[in-house]
Amino acid sequence: MSSEQRKLELDRKKQKLAELKSQRRREEEARVQNLLRAPAVNGNAQNGSSSRQTLSSDQVEEILREVGISAEPTIREESPAPPRGAHSENHLDPMSASASHPRISSLLSVDLEFSTIQTASTDNKDSAIYSKGTQTDDERISVGEFSLGSQEFDYDDDMILDHGQFRGRAHSHDQDSPLPIYNEEIAKILGQAKHVDKTLTRQDTEEKKTQTVQTVQPLSEEEKNRLTLDPEFLDSFNRSCKIIGRALNEDIDIFINYTKDPYEKAVASDDLLHLAQVYHDDTWTAKRLVTGMAFSEHHPDLLAVSYGPCDIPNEPPGVIVVWNTKSKRITAEFIVYCQSEIQSVAFARFHAHLLLAGCESGQICVWDNRLTSRKLPINRSPLTTQAHTQPVSCLAVVGTKNAHNFVSLSRDGRICSWNVDNLTQPVDGKELVTKEGKPASATRMSFPIGEMQTFVVGTDTGEILAASRNGADPAVIKTDVCYKGHSGTLTGIEFHRASGVVDFSHLFISSSHDWTIKLWSTKDANLKFSFESHPDLVLDVAWSPVHPAVFASVDADGNIFVWNLNEDVEGPVARLRAGAEGDTVYMNRLIWSADGKHVFVGDDEGRVHMYDVRESLYVLKSEEWNRFARVLSDMKESNEEAEKYNL
Template sequence: MAEDALYNMAAEERRMELERKKQKLAEMRMDKERRKQEKLRHTLVPGEINGSTTDSGRQSLPNFDMEEILGSVGIPSAVNIENGSHPPKTNDVSHETSPNRILRPNRLPNLEIAEIQTVSIAPKNGMSYSKTTQTDDERISVGEFSLGSQEFDFDEISVGEKNIDINFDESPTHEIAKLLPNLQFGHKHVDEKTEKEIEIQARIPDLSEEEKRQLLTSNPFVQFFQRSAKVIERALNEDVDIFVDYSRDFLAEQNAGDGELLTLNREFIDEKSCANRFVTALDFSSFFPELVAVAYDHNPNAPLDPPGIVNVWSTRHKTLEGTFHSTSRLTSMLYAKFHANIIVGGCYSGQICMWDNRVNKKTPVHKSPLSTAAHTQPVFCMKMVGTQNAHDLVTVSTDGKMCTWSVDNLNAPIDTVTLCCKTKRQLPTLCLSFFHNNITSFCAGGEDGFLYVGDRHGNKGEVAKFYQAHYAPVSTVDMHKTPGKIDYSSLCLSGSLDWSLKLWNLRENSPLLSFEKHKHYVLDVQWSPVHPAVFISSDSDGNAHLWNINADTESPISSLNIGGGRSARKMMWSKDGKQLIIGDDNGRILLYDVHESLYNVRSDEWDKLSSTLKESRLANADNDDRTETAPV
């Protein structure tokens, strides 16, 4: 009942408000009409009805012109009086007889033709805008208040017996059209079309089977479909750890057991293209850190397949990002360090191949010719040195020939030298590593077990130093690459087929440390890019040993076996040291996550390494003294 009473009260207030508006509008109309009549009376002056001149002698308008002018502005020239009881009489002005008599006013205005001065004034540029107020869709009561002003639910104006709703916030064009429907105000002519005609015009014709086939097989559609499929697959494969614990104490986990420092993340293999192919090279992209390129050797069980293959994998997904082929076996490969889309590979035939993932082809976009001016032996060593504005590609073949190339031109090398020493005409080079932040000095491992230290701009390729490092071919060398407050760029790791792994300071003539943990051929060794004392080594038994010589110089801090009875042929750290990939001799790529303690490095690790190396020198000096003083 209370709600009904409230509603009736609101309705009564609304009705009274509308009545007040109607009364005010009526008063405004009456006032306007009164002012109009007064103005008309003041403009009328006495004069002749049909005369053509005024008292002053100036020419005046005839009556019919005056009537036309008055009629055009809506002022009646006379009053029509119906024929009543009075009989018609003859008028002096008009001689026509009609049932209705026209009574003209006694005094008519004297109209004159006068010269008018025209002044043109430019209009002001007025800016207009629509002001609106956000309100609720449903209102509880009439006369609800909004921000800044009071708004009514309905704005109505009564015209005759009709109530017309007017929105005063909108343009008045539509409201005027409602009030004057006969004038068709603002009406625009629109061509009338039936719904059927519009539907027929909008209908898209169906493609024929031949057109569909051509569309599905066109290169733009195939490329678009492949890109879209990769995007969808990445979105579906994106794995987010919702159970991550940011409050976990990682420092307490640094002394965790073996195997926890390296955790297997995922495995990459393409059975169709990679089966029975061993990995010959790995490299991470400098522009896209999640991309890794892998070079594979030939498959002896598939002689018709391409001898060399390069697959591009993403560490975030399990499917291939791209595949490239070579007509010769691949022995080395790397990403062009300063080119985001280029991959360069060295072949068993001695050729240098280049692939570009922007080009829709799997074969090389460019390769060096087979010529005696370049390589004629397998290229096992390939490095990119220099800066963004000045960089070179350096390759070394097994006959000791070193060639310097420009990535933009592989037709001929920029420079060619043959590595040699005083006792040998050519050096059988199997591996190569440049000093950190040095584009000329290098260390090479030979098939004869020697380490050769030289400069590619030296005296006709002659090396400066050489060491009898191992008793079997040197399979891998790696220079220290971790920047820090102490320069360790002269530290070098070498691995050999004699099962030994040694740490050298190339400024000295003897190894600092020798690691005898491996029980088979040492195939690869890699320094950590962020930790000065951490490196990893692998052998042909599938074992990978993780070393931290600041913690222990005799045993690795973690060891793992890749399984399957396969050898761990190549390894590579990610640029940030958070991940490690290992490639075996069956085409598998294993991705491992590295423990946080190995890439979040404390500042005292460089000082610890300096102390470790000093202790190693003292221990080696004591051993030499004992050897010299021992009885024969």
């Protein structure tokens, strides 16, 4: 708004205020005139209405005495002069007016009479409301009359000074001089009112926010159905649930004792193992045999477990569940299945999202965990004679990122190399035969760390065959060395996995149905040792990935043994039986976590048991490697001495 418009607006407001003042002055003068005309009208009424009942002075005094009122008139003291600077013409006091005017003073002694009362209702006069700008008086602002801005104040009828008290009624426009004392009081009141207003406003805002949160409209059934059918929403919802679950289940060992010797030997053998978790799903894994387990190298917390068939009709015969082993809550990250029994499982080392499985039918199946809504394989190999025609018992991904192979082994001894991106036919396929040229019935396979060509295979006859994929014959792999010692089917075989100051990659261990575990070396045929502490069929064996002298084994009676050859070569240092007392638990598969802190064991009920390992088995002293080398040397000498005595 420009200055001229503002000036015109102020002039218009001043004119309006002046009209209001003059109107109020006229009303006050009319009220006084009415009071002056009252005696004459009363006298005429007495002359004209003879029928009205009147009371004499004696009767009035008698009535007043009965109610305890003195008949003598009480004369008020004269009111003091109005405050300095106040306009007498605008400040009209009815009592002062009656004292100065003779006709008004005569009203103090009048005759009382009974009269009829007539009531009438009238509409309330609309009160005019003005903004701060409308009620601004430039003259008062210029002299600093109001210190609270350009606000105007209306006083009630009892707010005119009389002996220091408020009485009568006047408007702030009728006062020329300020009232400093009462302005200060009004300022305090307004300050408190502003504070209260702010508090109420803040409370109202919070209540509105609360009401806004509480008044969230629920989804209709149609909207719920539409959301549950949206794959993007389901994928986002499942991912969010997993993130929240991981955050809620993060745990820290607040009772850790840093003064404790991590290398202290356990007092009791079962102190080295502690059951931490059991992974089980009543819908997907109940009453299924664990047939294979594998960890992801890209995500070490993920453990893929393959399960065999169950007796429930219309259920898929092969199921793979990927468990999150870091979460304290039992969490299945992915669940996939196929229409054939699954015998082996592996993660594609150089394809972070691919999951591989070998089936009873001889097919190779591939899943992509990015497709969370797809449970069936995205790709599978055909049933041809160029590939496998027997159950695929073992899978391995060997090599480096730039040069690697996906290798599979079936029970008929056929070894195939695959390109994960194309499973229409294998890159090459060869038959494994013994030195005598007989086909080998293979059960387990293992490659040394960092090797792509040489490997060892366990057979049904108990023999271990060492061979190389780089043979001259494109259709046959002829074994180079045959290790004999087991008298039953080979159930597990694995090369040494720990790396350190001494190279033990030439060592491998094997387990068999003959209730024994044997230690072998590809460099020295005289280095072999047999461990015979198991009371039943030994079903699997695995080296610790961090400790050079530690490995674990399981048997059909539910026993879990942990061996530390640096401590004892005759028996395990930890022995634990899974399940309740008297229960028969069939332990079928075994695997270590990548850090060597946990051992995972699968049984025939579809459960995977996770055991925490004592620190002395994965936190190493520097002499553990040299100590294990001396133990191996002692084993070799004892074998040589035994052969001399046998001769």
